[in-house]
Amino acid sequence: MALSFPKKAYKTFIHSFPILLLFFIAFTGFDLSFFLFNISFSFNFIYILIFFWILKKPERLGYGLVFCAGIINDVVQNFPIGISSINYMLLCTFALFIRARTLLPNLLYDWGFFIIAILIISSLHYTILTIVFDMPIRYGTLMFSSILTFLVYPLFSKIFNQIYLIDLRQENAK
Amino acid sequence: MAAESGRDDFIIAIRSAFLKKGTRQNFSLFTLLIISILVLSLEYFKSGPINKFRSITKDLIFKGSFLVSAPFVYVKDQYYLLQDHLNMYEEFQILRVKNFEVEKIKNEIDFYKSENIRLKKLIDERNIYSEDYLLAKVLLDQQSPFLKSMIINKGYKHGIKLGVAVKDQSYFVGKIINVNLLTSRILLASDLNSKIPVVIEPGGVNAILSGNGNNSFADLEFLPKMNEIKEGSIVYTSGVDGIISPAIPVGKVKIDDGIRYVDFFVNYSQLKFIRVNN
Numbered sequence: 250m251a252l253s254f255p256k257k258a259y260k261t262f263i264h265s266f267p268i269l270l271l272f273f274i275a276f277t278g279f280d281l282s283f284f285l286f287n288i289s290f291s292f293n294f295i296y297i298l299i300f301f302w303i304l305k306k307p308e309r310l311g312y313g314l315v316f317c318a319g320i321i322n323d324v325v326q327n328f329p330i331g332i333s334s335i336n337y338m339l340l341c342t343f344a345l346f347i348r349a350r351t352l353l354p355n356l357l358y359d360w361g362f363f364i365i366a367i368l369i370i371s372s373l374h375y376t377i378l379t380i381v382f383d384m385p386i387r388y389g390t391l392m393f394s395s396i397l398t399f400l401v402y403p404l405f406s407k408i409f410n411q412i413y414l415i416d417l418r419q420e421n422a423k
Numbered sequence: 424m425a426a427e428s429g430r431d432d433f434i435i436a437i438r439s440a441f442l443k444k445g446t447r448q449n450f451s452l453f454t455l456l457i458i459s460i461l462v463l464s465l466e467y468f469k470s471g472p473i474n475k476f477r478s479i480t481k482d483l484i485f486k487g488s489f490l491v492s493a494p495f496v497y498v499k500d501q502y503y504l505l506q507d508h509l510n511m512y513e514e515f516q517i518l519r520v521k522n523f524e525v526e527k528i529k530n531e532i533d534f535y536k537s538e539n540i541r542l543k544k545l546i547d548e549r550n551i552y553s554e555d556y557l558l559a560k561v562l563l564d565q566q567s568p569f570l571k572s573m574i575i576n577k578g579y580k581h582g583i584k585l586g587v588a589v590k591d592q593s594y595f596v597g598k599i600i601n602v603n604l605l606t607s608r609i610l611l612a613s614d615l616n617s618k619i620p621v622v623i624e625p626g627g628v629n630a631i632l633s634g635n636g637n638n639s640f641a642d643l644e645f646l647p648k649m650n651e652i653k654e655g656s657i658v659y660t661s662g663v664d665g666i667i668s669p670a671i672p673v674g675k676v677k678i679d680d681g682i683r684y685v686d687f688f689v690n691y692s693q694l695k696f697i698r699v700n701n
C-alpha cells in the first residue's frame with residue numbers, strides 16, 4: 250500500500266534528520282548559548298551530533314557531507330577554511346574507532362571517550378589557530394565550551410536515541 | 424599470543440575507523456582528512472585565482488546561509504515587533520517627556536553647529552564628520568560567544584574597503600574585517616577580539632574599547648590610573664588608528680563595583696540596515 254504524502258514526508262524527515270540538522274547548524278551558525286551571571290555558556294552542538302550518529306549509524310551522515318558541513322561552518326564562523334573539516338574528520342575517526350572496538354554500546358563508555366575526543370580536537374583547533382594562523386582565541390573559553398559540550402552529551406544522546414529508534418522502527422516495518 | 428591478538432584487534436579497529444569505506448561512503452576518512460589539510464593550506468594564498476575562488480565560494484555560502492536562516496529571521500522579527508507593540512504605551516509616556524528636552528537641546532545644537540562651522544572656517548580645519556556612506560543590508564547575523572559578526576550584501580565590487588567603520592544611524596557598530604566580491608563581514612564592537620581606540624568625553628581620556636562577547640556592554644582597557652570618568656560619560660571613537668573615523672558615538676560609561684563598562688548605543692539584535700563609511 251502506498252504511503253500518504255504527510256507520512257512519506259515524516260518518514261523522510263526522520264531518516265534524514267541528522268543531515269538536515271547538521272547543515273542547518275552549519276549554515277545558520279546556530280548555537281544554544283546563553284548568558285548567566287555575565288558568563289557565556291555555550292557548547293558545540295555539531296560535535297555531539299557527529300559523534301552520536303557516527304557511533305550509531307555512520308551511513309546516516311556520510312563523511313563527504315560532514316566534510317562539506319565543516320567547510321560551510323568555517324565560512325560562516327570566519328575560521329580558516331578547512332579547520333572545522335579536520336576537526337570533524339578526526340571526531341569521526343574517534344567515533345568509528347570506538348564503534349569498531351565496542352561490542353555492547355554503553356552510554357558511559359561513549360561519554361568517557363567523547364571527552365577525550367573533544368579535548369584532543371579542541372587542543373588541536375587551538376594550536377592550529379594560534380600557532381599557524383596567529384588568530385587570537387581564548388583557551389579558557391574554548392575549554393569551558395568543550396567541558397559544557399561533554400556535560401550535555403547524555404541529554405542529547407537520549408534525544409537522538411529516540412529519533413534513531415523511530416527510524417529503526419520505520420525501517421523494520423518496511 | 425594474547426598480546427598479538429590484541430594488536431590485531433587494534434589494527435582492525437584503526438583500519439575500519441580510518442581507511443575503510445562504508446556501504447554508502449564514496450571517500451574514506453583518510454582521503455577527506457588529507458583534502459581538509461590541503462584546503463587549509465590554501466589559506467596561505469591571499470591573492471590570485473585561489474583568493475577569487477575563495478571569495479566566490481564565501482559569497483555563495485553566505486547567500487545560502489541567508490536563505491536557510493530567512494524563516495528564523497522572520498520569526499525573530501515578528502517577536503520583536505510584538506514586543507514593541509506591547510511596550511508601546513510605556514515607551515510613549517517616556518518619549519513624550521524626552522521630546523521636550525530634545526527640542527531644547529536641538530535648538531542649542533543648531534546654534535553650536537553654526538558657530539562651529541564659522542570657527543572652523545577661521546582656522547581652516549578639515550571636517551571630520553564624513554557624511555559619505557554606503558547603505559548595506561544585513562544578510563546574516565552571527566551571534567555566538569566566540570564570534571559576533573554580521574554579513575552584509577556589499578563587497579569590493581561596491582567599493583567596500585577593509586577596516587572602515589560601520590554605523591547604525593550615527594552610532595558605531597563595528598568595522599569591516601573581510602571583503603568578498605558581493606559580501607563583507609563586520610566585526611562587531613562586542614566581539615571578544617574587537618579592540619577599538621576610543622576617547623571618553625568630557626575629559627578627553629583615551630582608552631581601548633574591548634569586546635567581551637556580550638551584546639549590551641564592553642570593557643574599557645588601558646585607562647589612566649588617575650582618571651575622573653563619571654557614569655554617563657560618552658565614549659567616541661578616537662580615530663588614532665588612522666582607519667576608523669573619529670568622533671563616532673559608541674556608548675555611555677556605566678560604573679559597577681568600581682569597574683567601568685561601556686553601554687552600547689546600538690541594539691545589536693535588531694540591526695537590519697547599516698551604513699559603511701566611504
